[in-house]
Amino acid sequence: MPKKFGVRILGDGCKGCGICVHFCPNGVLEMSGEFTPKGYHPPQKKTDKACKGCRTCEQMCPDLAIYVEEEGQ
Amino acid sequence: MKSGQHPYLAGHQGRRLFDLGDIACAWGALYAGCSFYAGYPITPASEIAEFLSKELPRAGGRFIQMEDEIASMAAIIGAAWAGGRAMTATSGPGFSLMQENIGYAVMTETPCVVVDVQRSGPSTGQATKPAQGDMMQARWGTHGDHEMVALCPNSAQECFDLTVRAFDIAFALRQPVLLMLDGEIGHLRETFDLRLPQGMTPLPRPPTHHDVPPFGGNPVPPLVLFGEGRFLHVTGSTHKPDGMRDVTTPAVHDELVRRLCRKVEQNRRLLKDVEKDVPDDARTVVLCYGAPSRPALAAVEQARKEGLKVGILRLRTVWPFPGDELESLPDSVRAVLVPEMNLGQMSREAERYTEKSVGCLSKIGGVTHTTREILSKLREAA
Amino acid sequence: MAGPDDGRREHPLARYLRPGTLPSTFCPGCGCGTVLNCLLRAVDRQKLDPKELVMVTGIGCSSWIPSPMFRCDTLHTTHGRAVAFATGVKLLMPQRKVLVIAGDGDLAGIGGNHLVHAAHRNIDLGVMMVNNRIYGMTGGQCSPTTPSDLFTTTTPYGNLDQPVMASELLVSAGANYVARWTTFHVRQLTKAMEELMNGEGFRFLEIISQCPTHFDKECKRSPAEILDSYRDNSVPFDKAEEPYDGQAGSKLTVGVLADRKRPGYVRRLAAVEKKIASGDGTSGDGPSGGEGRK
Numbered sequence: 001m002p003k004k005f006g007v008r009i010l011g012d013g014c015k016g017c018g019i020c021v022h023f024c025p026n027g028v029l030e031m032s033g034e035f036t037p038k039g040y041h042p043p044q045k046k047t048d049k050a051c052k053g054c055r056t057c058e059q060m061c062p063d064l065a066i067y068v069e070e071e072g073q
Numbered sequence: 074m075k076s077g078q079h080p081y082l083a084g085h086q087g088r089r090l091f092d093l094g095d096i097a098c099a100w101g102a103l104y105a106g107c108s109f110y111a112g113y114p115i116t117p118a119s120e121i122a123e124f125l126s127k128e129l130p131r132a133g134g135r136f137i138q139m140e141d142e143i144a145s146m147a148a149i150i151g152a153a154w155a156g157g158r159a160m161t162a163t164s165g166p167g168f169s170l171m172q173e174n175i176g177y178a179v180m181t182e183t184p185c186v187v188v189d190v191q192r193s194g195p196s197t198g199q200a201t202k203p204a205q206g207d208m209m210q211a212r213w214g215t216h217g218d219h220e221m222v223a224l225c226p227n228s229a230q231e232c233f234d235l236t237v238r239a240f241d242i243a244f245a246l247r248q249p250v251l252l253m254l255d256g257e258i259g260h261l262r263e264t265f266d267l268r269l270p271q272g273m274t275p276l277p278r279p280p281t282h283h284d285v286p287p288f289g290g291n292p293v294p295p296l297v298l299f300g301e302g303r304f305l306h307v308t309g310s311t312h313k314p315d316g317m318r319d320v321t322t323p324a325v326h327d328e329l330v331r332r333l334c335r336k337v338e339q340n341r342r343l344l345k346d347v348e349k350d351v352p353d354d355a356r357t358v359v360l361c362y363g364a365p366s367r368p369a370l371a372a373v374e375q376a377r378k379e380g381l382k383v384g385i386l387r388l389r390t391v392w393p394f395p396g397d398e399l400e401s402l403p404d405s406v407r408a409v410l411v412p413e414m415n416l417g418q419m420s421r422e423a424e425r426y427t428e429k430s431v432g433c434l435s436k437i438g439g440v441t442h443t444t445r446e447i448l449s450k451l452r453e454a455a
Numbered sequence: 456m457a458g459p460d461d462g463r464r465e466h467p468l469a470r471y472l473r474p475g476t477l478p479s480t481f482c483p484g485c486g487c488g489t490v491l492n493c494l495l496r497a498v499d500r501q502k503l504d505p506k507e508l509v510m511v512t513g514i515g516c517s518s519w520i521p522s523p524m525f526r527c528d529t530l531h532t533t534h535g536r537a538v539a540f541a542t543g544v545k546l547l548m549p550q551r552k553v554l555v556i557a558g559d560g561d562l563a564g565i566g567g568n569h570l571v572h573a574a575h576r577n578i579d580l581g582v583m584m585v586n587n588r589i590y591g592m593t594g595g596q597c598s599p600t601t602p603s604d605l606f607t608t609t610t611p612y613g614n615l616d617q618p619v620m621a622s623e624l625l626v627s628a629g630a631n632y633v634a635r636w637t638t639f640h641v642r643q644l645t646k647a648m649e650e651l652m653n654g655e656g657f658r659f660l661e662i663i664s665q666c667p668t669h670f671d672k673e674c675k676r677s678p679a680e681i682l683d684s685y686r687d688n689s690v691p692f693d694k695a696e697e698p699y700d701g702q703a704g705s706k707l708t709v710g711v712l713a714d715r716k717r718p719g720y721v722r723r724l725a726a727v728e729k730k731i732a733s734g735d736g737t738s739g740d741g742p743s744g745g746e747g748r749k
Contacts, residue, residue, distance in 0.1 A: 013477045015483035017484030017678045019678055023679065059641045059642065060489060060682075061492060062479075062489045062678075063477070063479065064477060109543065130728055137546060139539060144568075147533070147540040149543060151511070151539070151545075155544045155546075156547060299509055299528040299551075304526050305529065306523055307531065317473075318531075
């Protein structure tokens with residue numbers, strides 16, 4: 001049974017730099033129209049895409065505002 | 074390591090030596106428990122580094138020659154946070170370079186000792202000749218509002234004693250302490266004994282660190298260091314009592330800087346160290362410190378033999394300045410004479426505290442005052 | 456209060472952070488944040504107890520990388536002098552991993568002297584130079600690593616200097632370990648940081664990092680585009696046709712530039728101390744000083 005991964009976005013810390021969206025190899029993320037408390041647009045996970053758990057977004061994020069969790073943990 | 078407890082030092086305890094004031098200072102550091110020295114060669118202080126490069130490792134400490142005086146001051150502060158009792162020594166040009174990091178030590182409340190064996194300036198000046206031109210720099214050399222503690226020996230024995238005292242003060246107040254030698258005292262040879270100084274006013278004990286924040290206190294914080302699991306945040310930026318930076322709240326800065334100043338201000342009485350001999354009917358008082366105090370003492374003795382009513386105030390703590398001594402001079406005093414090897418530094422400070430006439434007997438050019446010069450001024454003033 | 460723990464989720468690296476220190480004060484997309492991410496990851500991968508670490512920083516944006524976010528003993532010092540402060544810490548806490556993090560202006564400009572001497576000394580420090588090729592915190596002035604001809608706030612007619620090549624300089628100064636990566640190369644950065652934490656002698660890591668706010672060229676691009684350019688314009692050091700000269704058109708060489716196993720300063724000092732202790736420590740051999748001026 002292949003593992004399932006969830007992308008957790010910590011909106012309070014995100015500054016909307018777009019690095020995660022750009023570097024996700026599977027195009028799982030897109031910038032949202034929402035606002036963080038500081039007025040930035042955070043990313044959101046596309047509903048029709050599955051995260052493969054590579055953690056590129058987690059490792060590149062300058063704000064520790066996104067990470068990947070194995071579902072069912 | 075407590076004062077003089079290393080077996081190597083115990084083996085020398087009680088010896089009488091005949092050596093330079095610089096060397097006596099270095100011995101004093103060892104007996105004060107100095108465990109780290111970082112320095113840079115400069116006349117007339119190099120002997121302190123040379124001596125400690127050899128002896129400090131024997132007494133369980135570490136020595137390093139750094140690439141410049143800025144790095145030396147930085148290294149002793151780093152060592153202090155790592156638990157060291159740290160010292161450096163320099164002269165005017167190096168003292169100028171150290172000012173920024175001395176201010177860092179003040180702001181971060183880092184205990185350490187800085188020796189300035191003053192030489193003739195400004196700039197390269199007369200590199201091998203003594204002077205007392207850094208006294209105001211000692212007080213105000215680093216930027217910003219701050220207090221400073223500076224001691225001034227006038228003999229090899231005092232170089233030893235006041236170095237021990239400097240370490241005591243640094244750790245009691247969590248503050249850098251300056252030791253203002255001059256090239257004359259640093260380079261003369263005299264006997265001195267390797268025994269801990271007696272009879273000095275005991276200093277307040279800093280609080281233990283159970284309930285006082287590491288950069289708080291009333292006014293001295295506990296000595297909390299790296300490696301105690303407290304995850305300290307030490308910064309030269311304005312900070313709250315927990316050490317975290319806050320440069321935007323005016324009250325935080327006000328509270329911090331005033332508390333730093335109170336550490337010295339509130340302990341003026343304990344820091345004061347003056348050799349005082351002022352008869353109630355004195356007409357002239359000599360205010361002196363360092364090398365000129367020796368011919369001054371001789372001049373006062375001779376003047377009294379001639380029937381002149383002369384008093385003497387010899388400072389061993391120059392900062393904070395004992396202004397109360399000038400405020401409380403007998404009414405009979407008409408003049409204060411300040412022999413100094415500069416164009417008027419401590420004399421200007423003295424003027425602030427008294428309406429009486431303050432005259433500076435300046436001597437620059439690298440030669441100390443003579444007894445005759447001071448005596449002749451005392452006769453004039455009579 | 457904003458932070459990684461928004462009440463519902465906690466970032467896996469949050470336990471290394473001082474509470475309430477996120478979001479950081481870094482600009483959106485600043486490479487400094489990525490460096491912090493890699494640093495925490497390097498600590499985590501090694502299961503290091505932060506009590507083993509001491510962080511020493513200088514003045515500038517990158518000096519804020521561990522300060523105040525990373526929860527460990529931290530000494531945030533004066534501009535350019537972090538390496539000298541760290542030397543004092545290391546000599547009296549030799550068992551601790553002492554790391555310096557500061558920028559190009561701090562380490563290679565005002566601090567250049569201390570950097571070079573530390574390498575010559577092979578003092579056991581891990582030094583990370585976050586090189587954004589500009590003085591960012593003060594508003595975008597020219598730095599010692601700014602490429603020639605670039606316009607900055609203090610070079611309005613173009614930079615007349617050649618950029619300082621800090622990594623290359625320290626290789627020739629004898630540093631034990633020298634590596635260069637960019638903030639695109641996050642996995643390699645993390646590994647290199649582990650090397651800095653564990654090695655002996657002077658270990659240096661240059662990190663080419665984006666300043667999307669002040670570095671002239673980068674103001675016109677998004678952070679992601681800048682990172683793309685780091686990826687596209689970097690070549691492994693040992694496969695490069697030409698050495699990197701720090702200039703705008705030059706290919707960035709990345710990788711390990713030096714990896715030597717010379718004994719570090721602490722080891723050499725300890726050997727001397729051992730000789731003193733067993734030799735003439737308490738034999739009564741008189742102290743010197745004051746005799747025979749040379």
